[in-house]
Amino acid sequence: MEKIGYVYSSLDEMYIKEQIEAIKNFGVKKMILDEEEFKELRKGDELIVYELKSLGKSITQLASFFTYLDKKGVKMTVISKCKDYPDVTDKQFIDLVVELADLESFIISERTTKGIQIARRSGRVGGRPKISKEKVEEIRYLYHNQSYTLRKIAETCDVSLGTAYKYIHEQD
Structure with a gap:
């Protein structure tokens, strides 16, 4: 003290x-x-x-x-x-x-939310682009049936390692 x-x-x-x-x-x-x-x-x-x-x-x-x-x-x-x-x-x-x-935190949050809404209304969508169902099926097929490594799948399918990992372990 x-x-x-x-x-x-x-x-x-x-x-x-x-x-x-x-x-x-x-x-x-x-x-x-x-x-x-x-x-x-x-x-x-x-x-x-x-x-x-x-x-x-x-x-x-x-x-x-x-x-x-x-x-x-x-x-x-x-x-x-x-x-x-x-x-x-x-x-x-x-x-x-x-x-x-x-x-201040509330105001920043509100402005961010409004900005996202305005962008969506004008046709812009944030975030990462989605990959097709066919690409997801290919990733899973290569992993489960062809025993490809994650790195090889990422190279073959032109996706990141994280994306390959996500779809291999994600349940439908």
Whole structure:
């Protein structure tokens, strides 16, 4: 149960010094510089960051990072918050970021689905092209009756190894 500061190692040395100074002034003795060290955080620890951008993550990455910390039982404190919202607690802010990330994922999913529907209506079909029943029968015949190897079947039938494997082991 200790306060641990995280310093984002950006290319800007002044920003690194600014983070270190602020974290030290917050009373933190131990600092980590590498995201790999997040694994060493224990239940009850408090992760101190200078500001959210010092985590260097997108909003969806932030949300999953916050969830990760929550599951580990690690509290997070942001030293420098937006000046427009001084009364917002770290917990409220984290909850807001998670909600925004969910919203962003939903919007991306909706746009993708709409795009696929529009493409289908205009005659475009995604995915891999289907192979004919005759080709499937040929693949199975060569495997079961001629004892061809998968590689030889793939070459003979002009399909990938994965496709040959799929149709050999697929039940009708």
